[in-house]
Amino acid sequence: MPYKFKMDTEFAQSYHENCGKRGLHSRTIAYDGFPIDTGSVVALSLLNPGNRIPACIVSSNVYANRAESIVFGKAARDTLEAQGKKAVIVVVASLSNRMFTKHLEPGEDRIHSAKDEEWNQKIMQFFSEGRLEDLSQLSREIHGQIRVQKVVAYKPVWWMAATMGQSNNYSGEVLAYAALHGAGGAVIQLTPRIGSVGDKEFDEDDVDIFTGDRNVLDKGMI
Amino acid sequence: MGEIVAGCIAPHPPHMVYADNPEQNEPHSEGGWETLRWGYAKLAKKLQTLDYDAIVIFTPHWQTYVGTHFLGLPKFKSKSVDPIFPNLFRFNYDIDVDVELSRAMHDAAKDAGIVTMMMENQDFRIDYGTIVSAHMLNSEWDKPVVPISSNRNRHYYSVEVMNEQARALGRACREAILASDKRVVLVSSHSLSHRHFTVESPLPEDMSKQHIYNHSNYVWDMKLIDLMRQGKMNEVIDLMPEFTEQTIAETDSGSFTWMMEAMGMPDYPAEIYGYQSVIGTGNVIAAWDPNPDTREVVL
Numbered sequence: 247m248p249y250k251f252k253m254d255t256e257f258a259q260s261y262h263e264n265c266g267k268r269g270l271h272s273r274t275i276a277y278d279g280f281p282i283d284t285g286s287v288v289a290l291s292l293l294n295p296g297n298r299i300p301a302c303i304v305s306s307n308v309y310a311n312r313a314e315s316i317v318f319g320k321a322a323r324d325t326l327e328a329q330g331k332k333a334v335i336v337v338v339a340s341l342s343n344r345m346f347t348k349h350l351e352p353g354e355d356r357i358h359s360a361k362d363e364e365w366n367q368k369i370m371q372f373f374s375e376g377r378l379e380d381l382s383q384l385s386r387e388i389h390g391q392i393r394v395q396k397v398v399a400y401k402p403v404w405w406m407a408a409t410m411g412q413s414n415n416y417s418g419e420v421l422a423y424a425a426l427h428g429a430g431g432a433v434i435q436l437t438p439r440i441g442s443v444g445d446k447e448f449d450e451d452d453v454d455i456f457t458g459d460r461n462v463l464d465k466g467m468i
Numbered sequence: 469m470g471e472i473v474a475g476c477i478a479p480h481p482p483h484m485v486y487a488d489n490p491e492q493n494e495p496h497s498e499g500g501w502e503t504l505r506w507g508y509a510k511l512a513k514k515l516q517t518l519d520y521d522a523i524v525i526f527t528p529h530w531q532t533y534v535g536t537h538f539l540g541l542p543k544f545k546s547k548s549v550d551p552i553f554p555n556l557f558r559f560n561y562d563i564d565v566d567v568e569l570s571r572a573m574h575d576a577a578k579d580a581g582i583v584t585m586m587m588e589n590q591d592f593r594i595d596y597g598t599i600v601s602a603h604m605l606n607s608e609w610d611k612p613v614v615p616i617s618s619n620r621n622r623h624y625y626s627v628e629v630m631n632e633q634a635r636a637l638g639r640a641c642r643e644a645i646l647a648s649d650k651r652v653v654l655v656s657s658h659s660l661s662h663r664h665f666t667v668e669s670p671l672p673e674d675m676s677k678q679h680i681y682n683h684s685n686y687v688w689d690m691k692l693i694d695l696m697r698q699g700k701m702n703e704v705i706d707l708m709p710e711f712t713e714q715t716i717a718e719t720d721s722g723s724f725t726w727m728m729e730a731m732g733m734p735d736y737p738a739e740i741y742g743y744q745s746v747i748g749t750g751n752v753i754a755a756w757d758p759n760p761d762t763r764e765v766v767l
Contacts, residue, residue: 271666271667278547309664309666348535395623396620
């Protein structure tokens with residue numbers, strides 16, 4: 247698919263610097279021929295036709311887990327606040343991600359399993375109620391239940407929640423939901439509002455600075 | 469009648485090409501990773517003495533989730549920029565594909581019940597695993613290649629399922645090669661242990677910073693290499709699930725299992741050309757030569 251995107255390089259450079267201030271290792275990329283990933287191409291083409299709004303694409307660190315993902319989101323928020331910018335946060339991800347492993351005609355498409363379908367419905371219920379931080383707290387459970395273990399964790403919602411302020415103060419709307427070769431695809435929007443809903447205990451660590459793995463086994467605690 | 473004249477483990481860290489400074493790659497280095505690169509040079513020299521028609525490469529960086537894919541067009545020309553190390557690898561490639569052999573393997577796999585597809589999009593981007601392995605083994609690029617994708621059975625099922633599927637694909641490819649009139653070199657493009665460091669030296673080729681990620685990975689790598697030296701390949705494949713889980717190994721792609729099965733599970737010693745760490749990963753260059761007259765004890 248041919249594409250041409252306008253990047254906010256000033257934002258990207260500042261975001262990179264703010265990652266460093268919070269203990270993260272990052273770099274900016276400026277090479278001709280760099281392969282923009284399919285997810286970014288699809289999302290930007292459909293959400294931002296004509297490049298009306300400049301974009302900043304960030305990669306998914308393979309080895310990152312929750313602490314780094316949360317801090318990564320906070321560094322994005324630092325940058326938005328410092329530059330006084332209003333932004334739309336986009337996460338490119340499916341809900342359940344088990345696809346059929348055989349060729350499938352579009353008309354035959356469906357969610358891979360009833361379990362995936364139930365979890366997808368539950369996630370969309372949370373999103374439609376604006377419960378983003380609740381979903382962030384449930385991320386590990388979601389990953390274990392309906393995510394094929396391609397990466398160490400279901401990180402998108404951690405980053406999104408941290409970037410958007412770690413709360414449930416949103417109005418949510420599920421605009422579309424369909425099977426994507428067996429995976430669960432949903433287009434969902436969240437907009438800030440006053441007031442909060444939700445009944446989850448926020449029991450995950452809230453990390454501000456990434457200081458590396460804790461290496462508890464090296465501490466001789468036994 | 470066709471023949472498999474050699475099988476090679478050819479690791480593909482882009483650092484190999486970066487350190488070699490070929491004219492096709494934009495970045496320039498001061499060298500580095502000589503143990504691996506000199507091993508590669510020796511194996512490449514051996515391949516020059518063999519009579520063969522094509523290089524078949526199973527690559528972990530062409531990941532497919534609906535079946536195994538084969539290239540179906542005769543030529544691919546573009547620039548490959550590594551998404552992970554774009555500072556090291558921006559390679560202008562011009563690759564010839566043996567489509568006849570590619571389609572024969574595709575058809576044999578399909579007949580064996582394996583989900584397959586021919587990739588016939590001219591804009592398809594060749595992965596850097598294929599390019600690095602092919603370049604280091606044949607920098608003249610005077611032989612056509614046949615890249616095979618890695619169907620991610622490991623992600624969807626388990627390493628055990630990956631092993632079974634890769635063996636089935638290996639048997640099908642072997643049948644197709646023997647039924648052809650081609651003499652081929654098989655290439656399994658991967659590291660052994662595969663835990664990366666998460667930071668990079670200011671000078672990537674600073675060899676004072678290179679070492680294996682941890683001792684456990686080193687011991688596992690040595691265990692496998694020892695078995696390869698003894699020609700106990702059935703034992704290696706049996707160990708593959710444990711090894712892959714323990715060392716986050718790139719053998720999860722199925723490439724090594726595929727190659728061993730296609731070669732009839734060798735019971736003779738591998739030629740070991742070198743072992744070295746690249747950004748924490750363990751890399752061995754090895755070859756299996758079915759011909760006892762040309763087989764060497766290298767290391």
